Amino acid sequence: MEKMKMMLVDDEERFLSTTQKLLSKKGYDTLTATSGAEALGKLKTQNIHVVILDVKMPGMDGIETLNEIKQKFPLVEVIMLTGHATVESAVDGLKSGATDYLMKPADIDDLIRKAEEAFEKRQKLEEKIRLAQSRKFMKSPREILKETN
Amino acid sequence: MEKNHYDVMRRIILACMIGLPVLPFILALVIGYSYFTASIEDSTISSMKRIVGSHRHMIESFLRERRANLEFIHHSYTSEELSQPQKLHHIFNLLQKESNAFVDIGIFNEEGVHVAYHGPYKLTGKVYKEADWFTEVIKKGYYISDVFLGFRKVPHFIIAVAREEQGRKWVVRSTIDTYMFNNMVKKVRIGQTGEAYLLNAEGVFQTERRSGSSLMAKDSDYKKYHHAFNGTSSRDKVINSNESSPDASIRTFIETDAKGNEYLYATTWMKNKKWLLVVRQEKADAFNALSSAVSLIVLITICGGIIIVAVAFYLTDKIIDRMKKTDAEKSQLEDQLIRAHRLAELGQMSAGFAHEINNPLQIIKSEHSLIEMLLSDMKEEDHLKESESLTELNDSMDQIKLQIERCAKITQAILKFGRQNEVTIQEVDLRSFIPEITSMIAKKASVHGIDLKQDIAKDTPEIQGDPGQLQQVLLNLYNNALDAIVERHGAKHGKMIIKAEGNKNGKVEISVTDNGIGIDPEHQKNIFSPFFTTKTVGKGTGLGLSVCYGIIDNMGGTMKVSSQKDVGTTFTVSLPVG
Numbered sequence: 001m002e003k004m005k006m007m008l009v010d011d012e013e014r015f016l017s018t019t020q021k022l023l024s025k026k027g028y029d030t031l032t033a034t035s036g037a038e039a040l041g042k043l044k045t046q047n048i049h050v051v052i053l054d055v056k057m058p059g060m061d062g063i064e065t066l067n068e069i070k071q072k073f074p075l076v077e078v079i080m081l082t083g084h085a086t087v088e089s090a091v092d093g094l095k096s097g098a099t100d101y102l103m104k105p106a107d108i109d110d111l112i113r114k115a116e117e118a119f120e121k122r123q124k125l126e127e128k129i130r131l132a133q134s135r136k137f138m139k140s141p142r143e144i145l146k147e148t149n
Numbered sequence: 150m151e152k153n154h155y156d157v158m159r160r161i162i163l164a165c166m167i168g169l170p171v172l173p174f175i176l177a178l179v180i181g182y183s184y185f186t187a188s189i190e191d192s193t194i195s196s197m198k199r200i201v202g203s204h205r206h207m208i209e210s211f212l213r214e215r216r217a218n219l220e221f222i223h224h225s226y227t228s229e230e231l232s233q234p235q236k237l238h239h240i241f242n243l244l245q246k247e248s249n250a251f252v253d254i255g256i257f258n259e260e261g262v263h264v265a266y267h268g269p270y271k272l273t274g275k276v277y278k279e280a281d282w283f284t285e286v287i288k289k290g291y292y293i294s295d296v297f298l299g300f301r302k303v304p305h306f307i308i309a310v311a312r313e314e315q316g317r318k319w320v321v322r323s324t325i326d327t328y329m330f331n332n333m334v335k336k337v338r339i340g341q342t343g344e345a346y347l348l349n350a351e352g353v354f355q356t357e358r359r360s361g362s363s364l365m366a367k368d369s370d371y372k373k374y375h376h377a378f379n380g381t382s383s384r385d386k387v388i389n390s391n392e393s394s395p396d397a398s399i400r401t402f403i404e405t406d407a408k409g410n411e412y413l414y415a416t417t418w419m420k421n422k423k424w425l426l427v428v429r430q431e432k433a434d435a436f437n438a439l440s441s442a443v444s445l446i447v448l449i450t451i452c453g454g455i456i457i458v459a460v461a462f463y464l465t466d467k468i469i470d471r472m473k474k475t476d477a478e479k480s481q482l483e484d485q486l487i488r489a490h491r492l493a494e495l496g497q498m499s500a501g502f503a504h505e506i507n508n509p510l511q512i513i514k515s516e517h518s519l520i521e522m523l524l525s526d527m528k529e530e531d532h533l534k535e536s537e538s539l540t541e542l543n544d545s546m547d548q549i550k551l552q553i554e555r556c557a558k559i560t561q562a563i564l565k566f567g568r569q570n571e572v573t574i575q576e577v578d579l580r581s582f583i584p585e586i587t588s589m590i591a592k593k594a595s596v597h598g599i600d601l602k603q604d605i606a607k608d609t610p611e612i613q614g615d616p617g618q619l620q621q622v623l624l625n626l627y628n629n630a631l632d633a634i635v636e637r638h639g640a641k642h643g644k645m646i647i648k649a650e651g652n653k654n655g656k657v658e659i660s661v662t663d664n665g666i667g668i669d670p671e672h673q674k675n676i677f678s679p680f681f682t683t684k685t686v687g688k689g690t691g692l693g694l695s696v697c698y699g700i701i702d703n704m705g706g707t708m709k710v711s712s713q714k715d716v717g718t719t720f721t722v723s724l725p726v727g
């Protein structure tokens with residue numbers, strides 16, 4: 001079974017490094033990015049399943065980054081990390097295609113749980129895609145037959 | 150300072166309110182009075198003049214007629230005939246028929262010898278050659294005397310007519326009944342004190358005066374008439390004078406007589422300025438209408454003045470009261486505005502502040518998790534032995550976690566307070582809405598043995614508002630009430646009443662009353678301020694009521710608290726009817 005690959009995006013570097021350490025101790029393979037642009041760049045080169053994205057960042061903010069990710073990498077699951085305890089920013093994120101949201105300060109266990117859920121969702125989705133693709137292959141001989149008729 | 154300002158205002162308003170109506174009021178009265186006085190005086194004086202004129206005319210006609218009677222006798226009879234006593238008696242009887250004013254009749258020859266006489270006195274044979282009247286009548290042809298005593302020692306006056314017969318002058322003389330003449334002159338009656346009398350040129354009474362004075366006496370005021378006549382007295386007011394023909398003119402003036410009474414006089418000369426006809430009336434009597442008008446005017450002035458002053462005072466008090474009220478309301482409104490503004494600013498500031506706190510908190514939490522993980526790793530690898538220090542370390546770690554949670558709670562509350570999310574305004578029917586919210590805490594209330602009552606009027610109107618916000622407000626009030634009750638009573642005797650009803654001012658009032666611990670008076674002032682709390686550390690953020698206040702304020706409502714220590718607290722929310 002494929003192993004989950006996460007990416008943390010936040011402008012707080014200490015948070016990134018500590019959380020990365022924690023996650024790797026728990027056995028997760030984690031990448032980090034300090035900005036939306038860096039995150040997009042890393043998504044291009046590596047297969048990342050789940051992105052934990054801070055809403056408020058200098059430069060490109062969380063919602064913009066989310067839109068970009070969803071546009072370029074629709075299969076990547078994004079969990080919004082919001083400093084605002086308001087539902088609004090979370091709702092904005094969810095509307096733009098985020099899978100879930102976390103409120104700061106987030107517990108590491110919560111983070112892992114939500115990431116796992118997202119990963120599961122991603123896997124199910126991939127499963128469906130695979131199934132659909134295999135059906136297509138299954139179908140094709142018939143189509144060939146039909147064509148001959 | 151403030152009080153002084155109102156006093157000044159009060160004085161200005163009062164002065165205006167009294168001064169403005171009083172000025173035209175007094176002016177109208179004065180003008181009315183002066184015109185009325187002039188008109189009354191004019192009419193009184195002219196009527197007085199009319200009376201004097203007609204009276205003079207009457208007296209003159211009387212005298213003229215009597216003279217004509219005598220002249221008639223002179224012409225009708227010769228001196229011989231007149232000298233015969235019997236004939237004279239007959240003639241006198243005829244004369245008496247003509248007018249019973251004749252008292253006697255006498256015939257005189259040129260030498261002044263009383264030739265014949267008929268009458269009550271024995272005067273035949275007396276010689277009048279030197280008498281004034283006789284020389285006068287011989288000279289002028291007729292004579293009317295002043296009143297005098299004569300041989301009879303009785304006041305009387307005579308009319309004498311002379312005629313030339315065959316080169317000799319004869320004189321017919323008759324005495325006029327002074328009593329009758331007196332009555333005729335006195336007859337005038339004007340008002341209460343009006344009277345008429347005759348004076349001769351020396352000021353001697355020719356007829357009696359009703360107000361007292363005997364015949365032949367000298368009128369002590371006579372000089373004054375002269376003064377008035379000649380206009381030499383500056384003190385006396387000559388009301389009307391016609392200088393061009395003083396003998397025919399009628400003069401009116403006001404004079405004070407010897408007794409000190411003021412009289413309105415009308416005088417006219419008669420008999421070639423020998424007699425002065427005086428008609429006079431006490432001034433007060435003559436201008437009676439005027440004095441009643443004056444008393445009426447005084448009455449009106451007093452009543453009107455009192456009314457104006459009373460109304461002015463009343464209205465000024467009202468106005469000042471109103472001003473005070475308005476000012477108080479204004480300053481209250483300003484206070485509210487400042488508070489609302491401060492709340493909004495605080496909300497925004499604290500939201501940003503909380504958000505910034507959350508980031509380091511996140512890091513601390515991550516670090517804490519890492520430390521925990523490292524500690525457990527070390528334990529597993531036997532780098533750490535169980536010891537007292539380790540237990541304390543674990544305890545400390547737990548405490549850090551707890552405090553982080555606490556911080557998170559605070560920042561979350563602040564963010565909630567500061568958020569300016571869109572609210573969905575809709576109609577809320579409190580009759581179903583309030584019981585719904587109440588049911589949320591019903592369990593908690595029953596656990597604490599609290600008697601929970603609802604009294605929601607059936608005609609409570611619907612309001613416009615965000616149900617979520619309203620729920621937040623109500624739950625906050627409920628929870629506060631529950632906490633207060635538990636703090637005072639524990640799990641017994643708690644009472645909580647929730648009321649809702651529409652009031653007259655187009656508002657809906659929702660009140661939450663508890664019999665809890667109550668709020669200190671000094672705390673009541675700050676109860677809606679953010680971060681103000683009396684709860685133990687860690688239990689309250691001090692934001693609940695200020696958030697509620699902000700919500701209710703946004704909905705156009707107000708929130709009040711009334712509380713008594715150890716009796717209970719009532720929070721009243723009033724909202725505009727939707």
